[in-house]
Amino acid sequence: MSDAALVLEDVHKGFRRGGTTVQALQGVSLQVQAGRITGLLGPDGAGKTTLMRLAAALLLPDAGRILVLGEDTRRAAARIQESIGYMPQRFGLYEDLTVQENLDLYADLQGLSAADMAARHEELLRLTALGPFGRRRAGDLSGGMKQKLGLACALLRAPRVLLLDEPTVGVDPISRRELWSIIQGLREKGTSILISTAYLDEAERCDDILLFHEGKLLAQKSPTDFHAPMAGHCYLVQHEGLTRRQLQARLAQRPGIVDATIQAEGVRVVCQESAPISQDGEHWQGVPPRFEDAFVTLLRLGPAAAPTPAGDHPEIPATADAKDPDGESIIEVRDLRRFFGHFEAVKGIGFTVKAGEIFGLLGANGAGKTTTFRMLCGLLPASSGTLRVAGADLLRAGAAARARIGYVSQKFALYGNLSVTQNLHFFASAYGLRGAPWRRRIDWAMAEFDLSAYTDVNGDDLPLGFKQRLALACALMHEPPILFLDEPTSGVDPLARREFWSRINTLAEGGVTVMITTHFMDEAEYCDHLVLMSLGEILALGSPQEIRAQARRPDLPNPTMEDAFVELIQSHEAGVRRAS
Structure with a gap:
């Protein structure tokens, strides 16, 4: 154990929920080796956050033993906490304080001397590239910069062990790459890092991976050892006569x-x-395996998971055509602008969305996409421009347009102190449903989203994947023709994301128009068209194929959507800086 930064020996941990006890961890034994990046992965409810809090000595196990840097968490919690850094999912920055003031406050809370504080602050500001923003309020930082400030606060003691609970959730691909550059640099200096993540491509950057499911450790291996057995099982399939969604x-x-x-x-x-397993008209081509393939296979077919099919994908008729480019425009945006004081957050943008499309709105943190999205939903008035949704002018008849919209916000925005049933009843009534239609939609939501096991559970106590299900069910209660989704899968595990997109694809093929923002670039491939924004302007507009083509160059002949996102935005922002 001398090389182990963290050891768990037959650890059990349960929590009371209502009248029952939920076992978050069940007989877990493992070792996390020192000086390595160890990824902690698994679906919602797997026990990842519980393990993190146990490792940080914030919780104690019901049974078993936990050693951090050789010390037992039951006997040496204070000493352990002096040697580790811990960044929870919702790191508590003080948004009315500046970057420097947040660092000062956390340094004081952690008992650092004035001399140590000064030297450490300078180093951390340089490491996170936050030096030029020392006097900016934390509340005015972009999502990626907030995460970097949270990481800096967790690193004030120069910890030997760093625990990071989904530090890249809700940040754009550029910020994710910056955060991982910092994390890998810390590993090279000898820091032992345990990181949980919902992004499976990040697992490939880890030295080892702990895969959890339902409170049990399924496997501990390197990424290569996970996906090597998948060789020969992975294919790219194409069909000239079918859309990708139909296929x-x-x-x-x-x-x-x-x-x-x-x-x-x-x-x-x-x-x-x-x-x-090919059929007529399909072209199958073998492709290299990746960790995500092994992750999904183990969880769906492994010994700790009940076998399930690839997903609940209702058949989409093969005769359904791709969206008609000359079809009805259900969202029209022309010369849309939004000012906050003298700052122009959205700079005269324009685009149209056809009925039944899935339309993606992408951009780096601070690009103006959230402001644009809120104006489209009628939650924020435009400063000027034309904005029509479902035939109604949002500047004049906002209520009429909003009545035809379903909306799922980035953060869980239902009533956390109401049960699942109470939330459904409330939203059905709020949308004007009464009598038989009211009952029919309540029954539909319970069955369609498989919520019956959680009827009496409050919204705040739901697993993240079921929070997402409940939010989508409430947004669809009045059967709206337009659905707005603001980063709906942020922090949700890959299996829940697959289930979510199965529902969205079916809705779109049924004629519902979907507008979505996301930081998962693989989700952008599900869109019919995309807008890519930077600094309040539109950089690119087109299909996923057209967006990717704009980033193609001799040394990058087949760019991914993430490659295109990073290339186009970094080139634009560098050009703006040069011009200014």
């Missing part, structure tokens, strides 16, 4: 297919057997 729905229902996701020019498929 995905068809493949997901086929026996022997574990996973089917839209990717680039086709559908990425994982087969249970090594031979393709």
Whole structure:
């Protein structure tokens, strides 16, 4: 154990929920080696945050033993906390204080001397590139900069062990790369890092991975050891006569297919057997495996998980055509502007969205996309421009337009102190449903989103994936023709994201128009068209294929959507800085 930064020996931990005890961890034994980055992955409710809090000596196990840097958390919690850094999912920055004042406050709370504080502050501001923003209020920082400030606060003691609970949730791909650069630099200096994440591409950056499910450790391996057995089971499938959504729905229902996701020019498929399961008109091409393939396969077919199909993908008729480019425009934006004082957050942008489209609104933190999104929903008035939704002018007849909109906010915005049933009843009534239609939609929501096991659970106590289900159910209660989704899958595990997109695809094929913001670039591939924003302006507008094509160059012949996002935004922002 001399090389172990963290050791768990037969650890159990349970919590009371209502009249029952939920076992968050069940007999977990593991070792996290010193000087390495260890990824902690698993679906919602797997026990990841509980493990983090136990490792930080903020909770004690019901049974078993936990050693951090060789010391027992039951006997040496204070000493352990002096040697570690811990950044929870919702790090408590003081938004009315400046960057420097937040660092000063946390340094004082952690008992650092004035001399140590001065030297450490300078080093951390340089490490996180926050030096020029020392006097800026934390509340005025972008999402990525807030996460970097939270990380700086967790690093004030120069910890030997760093615990990071989903530090990249809700930040754009550029900020994620910056955060990972910092994390890898800390590892090179000898810091032992345990990091949980909902982004499976980040798992590839770890030295080791702990995969949890329902409070149990499924496996502990390197990323390569996880995905090596998947070689020969992974394919990219294309079909000239079907859209990608139609092809995905068809493949997901086929026996022997574990996973089917839209990717680039086709559908990425994982087969249970090594031979393709092809049908007429389909072109199958083998592709290298990745950690995500192993993750989904283990959770769906592994010994600790009940076997399930690739997902609930209702059949989309093969005769359904791609969206008509000359079809009805249900959202029209022209010369849209929004000022906050003298600051112009949105600078005269314009685009249209056709009925039944999935339309993505992408951008780095601070690009103006959230402001644009809130104006489109009628939650924020535009300073000027034309904004029509469902035939109504939002500047003049906002209430009429909002009545035809369903909205799911980035943060859980239902009533946390009401049960699932009470939330559904409230929103059904708020949307004007009465009598038989009221009962019909309540029954539909319970069945469609599989909420019956949580009827009496308060919103705040739901697992994250079920919070998302409840929020979507409430937004669809009045059967709106337009659905606005503001980063709805932020922090949600990959299996729940697959389930979510199955529902969205079905809604779109049924004629519902969906506008979505997301920081998951693989989700952008599900969109029919995208807008990419930077510094309040539109950089690119088109299909995912057209956006990716704009980033193609000799040394990057096949850019991913994330490559295109980073390339286009960094080039634009560098050009703006040069011009100014």
